Amino acid sequence: MRINKLIITDFGPYRGRNEIELSSTEDSPIVLFGGKNGAGKTTLFEAIGFCLHGKSSLGRRTARKDYEQAIRSKLHEYPDGKADTAAVRLEFEYSHMGEVDHYSVERSWRDRGKSIVEDLKVRRNGEIPSELNEDQWQDFLKELVPPGVSQLFFFDGEKIQELASAVESDADFEDSMYSLLGLDLIERLDTDLSIYISQKLEESGVEGIKDEIQELQNQRDEIEQEFEDLKQEREEKEQRLAELEDEIDNKESKIAQEGGSYADKREELKERRAELNASIEQLEDQIRDLAEGAYPFTLAPDLCESVVDRLKTETERQNRATARNELTDELDDVLGDEDVWEEMNMPEDQVGQLSDRIQDKLKSRLEIEDEDPELAHQFSEAQRQEIYSLTDRALNDVPDQLADLTESLEDKTRELQEVESGLNKAPDQEVISPLIDDLNELTEEKGAIKSRLEELEEEISTAQTRLERKENEVENKLEQKSRVEDVSERADLASDVRNAVKDFREELAKKKLRKLESKLSERYITLSNKGDFYDKIEINEENLDITIKTIHGNSKPHTELSAGERQIFATSLLWALAEISDRPLPFIVDTPLGRLDNDHRDNLITHFFPEAAHQVIIFSTDTEIDDHQYQKLEGYISQAYRLEYDEEEGKTVPSEGYFWTEDDEDQRSLGEITS
Amino acid sequence: MSQKFNRITIDSDATNQLKMLKANTGMTPNYLGRIGFCYSLNEPRPPNPQQYDTDGQTFNRYTLLGEHDTLYMALLKERLIQEGKDPEEDLYEEFVAHLNRGVERVAGNVSDLSDFYDLVPGEIKGLEAQQEG
Numbered sequence: 001m002r003i004n005k006l007i008i009t010d011f012g013p014y015r016g017r018n019e020i021e022l023s024s025t026e027d028s029p030i031v032l033f034g035g036k037n038g039a040g041k042t043t044l045f046e047a048i049g050f051c052l053h054g055k056s057s058l059g060r061r062t063a064r065k066d067y068e069q070a071i072r073s074k075l076h077e078y079p080d081g082k083a084d085t086a087a088v089r090l091e092f093e094y095s096h097m098g099e100v101d102h103y104s105v106e107r108s109w110r111d112r113g114k115s116i117v118e119d120l121k122v123r124r125n126g127e128i129p130s131e132l133n134e135d136q137w138q139d140f141l142k143e144l145v146p147p148g149v150s151q152l153f154f155f156d157g158e159k160i161q162e163l164a165s166a167v168e169s170d171a172d173f174e175d176s177m178y179s180l181l182g183l184d185l186i187e188r189l190d191t192d193l194s195i196y197i198s199q200k201l202e203e204s205g206v207e208g209i210k211d212e213i214q215e216l217q218n219q220r221d222e223i224e225q226e227f228e229d230l231k232q233e234r235e236e237k238e239q240r241l242a243e244l245e246d247e248i249d250n251k252e253s254k255i256a257q258e259g260g261s262y263a264d265k266r267e268e269l270k271e272r273r274a275e276l277n278a279s280i281e282q283l284e285d286q287i288r289d290l291a292e293g294a295y296p297f298t299l300a301p302d303l304c305e306s307v308v309d310r311l312k313t314e315t316e317r318q319n320r321a322t323a324r325n326e327l328t329d330e331l332d333d334v335l336g337d338e339d340v341w342e343e344m345n346m347p348e349d350q351v352g353q354l355s356d357r358i359q360d361k362l363k364s365r366l367e368i369e370d371e372d373p374e375l376a377h378q379f380s381e382a383q384r385q386e387i388y389s390l391t392d393r394a395l396n397d398v399p400d401q402l403a404d405l406t407e408s409l410e411d412k413t414r415e416l417q418e419v420e421s422g423l424n425k426a427p428d429q430e431v432i433s434p435l436i437d438d439l440n441e442l443t444e445e446k447g448a449i450k451s452r453l454e455e456l457e458e459e460i461s462t463a464q465t466r467l468e469r470k471e472n473e474v475e476n477k478l479e480q481k482s483r484v485e486d487v488s489e490r491a492d493l494a495s496d497v498r499n500a501v502k503d504f505r506e507e508l509a510k511k512k513l514r515k516l517e518s519k520l521s522e523r524y525i526t527l528s529n530k531g532d533f534y535d536k537i538e539i540n541e542e543n544l545d546i547t548i549k550t551i552h553g554n555s556k557p558h559t560e561l562s563a564g565e566r567q568i569f570a571t572s573l574l575w576a577l578a579e580i581s582d583r584p585l586p587f588i589v590d591t592p593l594g595r596l597d598n599d600h601r602d603n604l605i606t607h608f609f610p611e612a613a614h615q616v617i618i619f620s621t622d623t624e625i626d627d628h629q630y631q632k633l634e635g636y637i638s639q640a641y642r643l644e645y646d647e648e649e650g651k652t653v654p655s656e657g658y659f660w661t662e663d664d665e666d667q668r669s670l671g672e673i674t675s
Numbered sequence: 676m677s678q679k680f681n682r683i684t685i686d687s688d689a690t691n692q693l694k695m696l697k698a699n700t701g702m703t704p705n706y707l708g709r710i711g712f713c714y715s716l717n718e719p720r721p722p723n724p725q726q727y728d729t730d731g732q733t734f735n736r737y738t739l740l741g742e743h744d745t746l747y748m749a750l751l752k753e754r755l756i757q758e759g760k761d762p763e764e765d766l767y768e769e770f771v772a773h774l775n776r777g778v779e780r781v782a783g784n785v786s787d788l789s790d791f792y793d794l795v796p797g798e799i800k801g802l803e804a805q806q807e808g
Binding site: 283287288290291292295296297300301302304310311374375379383386387391402403406410413 | 792
């Protein structure tokens with residue numbers, strides 16, 4: 001990776017857009033920034049980190065809020081107020097599989113008061129990387145420049161100081177070493193695995209679950225048994241119901257054969273019979289009344305009429321005879337009266353003659369058959385009248401009445417016979433009632449079975465629901481078990497992995513340490529002012545104790561190094577580690593020489609800066625790299641800038657050239673150059 | 676003359692037949708006797724008094740003929756008159772003969788009360804039928 005350009009806008013003391021050329025060459029890998037304290041060196045250093053890693057540049061566990069705070073504090077302050085946006089853009093090239101790609105990465109921020117909105121733009125060869133969506137750009141950058149690794153390349157005096165201090169105190173050094181070797185990741189993995197394992201083991205409890213499953217399965221089996229029993233009972237009941245229905249059909253047809261339908265009518269018939277009997281009795285009474293009354297005379301109508309005729313005739317004759325006798329008596333009486341004759345003066349014999357004559361004449365006129373009555377005399381007038389009315393009734397009324405009564409009687413009798421025959425057809429109670437009793441019993445049983453079947457249906461559906469629920473429980477438990485088994489399996493796997501990781505870590509550590517040992521020896525001897533005296537550095541695999549072997553075969557624990565030596569040692573360590581990392585990243589070093597004595601500074605300037613990497617960007621104060629040292633470096637410098645803070649304007653303007661140039665007049669601000 | 680007899684004894688067969696008729700019709704022998712008597716009177720051929728014995732039931736005359744005694748007697752006498760017999764001399768003999776014969780006839784034709792109508796001579800029923808028609 002080679003950084004070609006940094007464009008910084010309203011960030012820190014940099015007002016507006018500041019475009020800084022950072023390109024370097026193989027022969028002149030150094031880009032040097034000079035600036036006094038507060039001029040904006042660290043801002044540029046940090047800007048590179050912010051641009052590439054955003055929040056991660058502040059460390060793995062930085063809170064968003066802290067990051068926003070850091071960004072907000074970097075917003076450039078204009079005389080009339082703070083800028084609300086800022087941006088940092090890096091342009092660099094990166095070779096991958098022999099191909100050189102040009103990237104530009106711009107991260108910009110907008111202060112929205114409550115929060116800072118960040119925008120990231122990544123371009124490869126001027127184009128948006130098509131295989132990535134925006135969310136993946138950050139990861140892409142991490143891949144390109146891993147934050148953990150970048151701390152080996154991007155470091156400041158402080159980092160060296162820390163590392164140097166760590167070298168002094170064993171414990172911290174170990175951590176730092178592992179961290180710098182990238183072994184902390186493995187360490188963390190190990191820790192995570194152990195946490196994972198203990199969590200998983202806690203989660204499990206396979207035995208308990210097995211018991212629970214057994215219990216659940218037992219319960220399920222019970223319910224299933226119950227369910228099966230119920231179903232069997234239902235089947236039995238249904239079968240019995242079918243049988244009953246057949247039996248009932250049989251009984252009914254048998255009863256029908258026995259005249260069952262008449263049985264129903266039986267009572268009706270009996271009632272009708274009683275009615276008919278009553279009617280018949282009544283009719284018979286009426287007939288008897290007639291028969292005991294005038295009826296006998298009806299049987300001899302001619303004779304009756306003869307009697308009536310005779311009576312009437314004789315009566316008539318009798319009446320006429322009576323009348324005649326009365327008349328003749330009256331006449332005799334009149335004729336015998338002398339007064340009648342005296343007035344007429346008729347002779348006495350003539351009177352006698354005339355009287356006889358009149359009497360004869362009258363007698364002849366009133367001549368009647370003077371037969372003796374044969375019947376009439378036997379009856380009084382009342383009796384005769386009775387006979388007339390009796391015979392009239394006998395000959396006229398009785399036949400009609402008797403006809404009606406007889407007809408009715410015959411009808412009723414016929415009906416009675418039908419009723420009786422119906423009753424006779426109606427089966428004998430003794431035959432039918434056992435059948436009907438049977439039928440009733442069967443029907444009762446059928447009803448009972450039907451209601452039991454309804455109950456069973458209910459119970460079956462309940463049992464089924466319970467069974468399904470229990471099966472679900474079992475299934476869930478089994479799933480849980482398999483999960484738990486899986487968990488414990490995974491825990492086992494994790495243990496295996498952990499062991500493997502442990503082995504791996506040990507191997508890796510060994511390998512890295514050996515490599516580090518050799519690189520560190522090389523670098524330290526290069527940078528140390530006792531290079532001739534030191535032979536090599538040994539690192540104990542177990543405790544990471546670092547021992548410096550002298551050419552005389554003596555060894556010196558690193559803890560015995562002086563402060564300055566430790567700084568050099570730390571720098572060597574970073575250098576060696578960076579080399580081991582196999583990442584072709586530029587070194588970016590901020591105020592690296594703070595505490596070093598001149599010898600060590602010379603070593604760094606002579607050996608480290610020009611050789612450290614293909615590109616080395618150095619931010620330095622005028623005391624760190626002074627005129628003398630600058631001249632030593634000059635041949636390796638591609639670009640040199642001076643950062644000067646304009647207190648009146650409140651901004652830093654980068655300009656080409658270092659603090660000391662041969663021709664001060666050549667110094668022009670970058671703004672002037674680029675504009 | 677009609678008071679000549681107070682007790683009537685009938686034929687033994689007729690007596691049995693009356694018992695049977697009583698069973699069939701629920702009527703006492705005196706009523707049945709009246710019916711038989713009139714039925715016999717309507718037959719053109721006179722009965723033969725010698726044909727019947729006097730071993731049967733004896734009736735009190737009033738019980739037998741009741742309040743209509745006179746008409747029964749009138750009918751018999753009328754028949755005797757028409758037959759040229761002496762209504763006084765032969766009265767009892769003829770009476771018993773008709774009674775016996777009538778009971779016999781009725782017994783032969785009546786098995787229950789509804790048969791009484793069948794005894795009614797067709798001329799009267801015919802009248803009725805004509806009226807109905």
